[in-house]
Amino acid sequence: MPALVSFHAVARLGGISIAADHLSIAKSGVSRHISRLEEYFGVKLVERSGRSVKLTPTGVRLNQRIQSILADIDLLDDIAREEGGNVSGQVNFAATAEFGSVIASVLLPAVQERFPDLTLVMRPAYDFEDMQDPSTDLAFRIGTFDDDRLVAKQLGSFRCWVVASPELAAKSTINTPEDLREQPCLTFRGDVASSNWTFFSGDGVSTIKVHGPFATRSFSVLLDLAKRGQGFAYLPEFMLEDALASGKLVRCLPNHVSRPYSVYLTFRPGTRRIARVDAVATLAEELIPNLLSGDAT
Structure with a gap:
């Protein structure tokens, strides 16, 4: 062994x-x-x-x-x-850093209330190739899912919205996606500071090439820079509630959104026979859909 x-x-x-x-x-x-x-x-x-x-x-x-x-x-x-005992131990899950923080904000209080002997460990990850690793109990995957080695349950979906600081939005004229071509845009990339943003609206689908002063593969960093007025950002709606409510950001082009991104709870076959894993998975199935728009197509 x-x-x-x-x-x-x-x-x-x-x-x-x-x-x-x-x-x-x-x-x-x-x-x-x-x-x-x-x-x-x-x-x-x-x-x-x-x-x-x-x-x-x-x-x-x-x-x-x-x-x-x-x-x-x-x-x-x-x-x-765990046979005949209380639900206890540690559950390890993987999720992107940004979505993981949202998951933790609702899962942790629920776990502490219902299963005080359980602990959670999150590994920030965008890739899930290692889900066959026994040390990972659950993973939350965003986008498409095609892995017959795993069980997946769709929890819902979310879209991205264009946002900016009130000051930047006030001095810019953004009536259509095309207006973003000449504006500073903060992009989710790890190679170049430009991207193609695709928008869905009642008028159809349009894709716009945008560019700007900064790019990174971190939505949290882009959110912070958008609040500071450094550019327009196209961010997941689940990250925006507090910033929009406090007035630190305003939503631009409210009739234009991204395609829906599906969110899956994934795990190895048989894993949910473990009481501690099933307890957390059940809470995720109960709580996470409330954070999502649920309009995946």
Whole structure:
């Protein structure tokens, strides 16, 4: 069992040293575990190159099976510990940083009230390739979903709205999406400070090329810059309630919105048989739809 855990950590993290740190064991212990597995199976499982490690084709196939084995062992262990007892322990979930903060704001108080012996740990993440990792119990995924290894339940959807500070909106004439072409726009990108914004309205669909002084893959940063009057931003509606209510932002082009972005609760098959995971998942199904417009198409 320890050898399987070590091998899976090396495969997932890409190195022996980082795996050893993650597992809180000596680097030599991880290396010894890998060697024992290679001796047992009689095949080479990893290729070492400096500090990095790459799995051999056989190692890749073995790791896929190990993921499933470790997940099943964790499931059995949790079921055994929770049988006949109170709901307790830790639930780990993944979500984008911005949506995760919204989820936490409603989930945490509910968990504390109903299940005081439960704790939550959130990993900010935009990608969910590692949902087969036994350490992740649940994930909230935005956009499309196409992974037959996971169970997914759609919780609702949201749209993006164009917003700006009252001062910037007052000195700019924004009557149609085309008017944004010549305005400073803050874009959700990690490579260039421009983007194509697509709008849906009663008049149809239009896509506008916008550009501006700043781009980043963080809606929270864009929200803060928009409040400071640095540009127009196209942000998820679930982030905007407080800023709009306080007057720090105003909504522009209220008849033009983004396409709906679906929100899914995802988990591995069988995971909800664990009482602590099912408790949090049930609360998410109860509370999160209230934060969303629910108009996914």
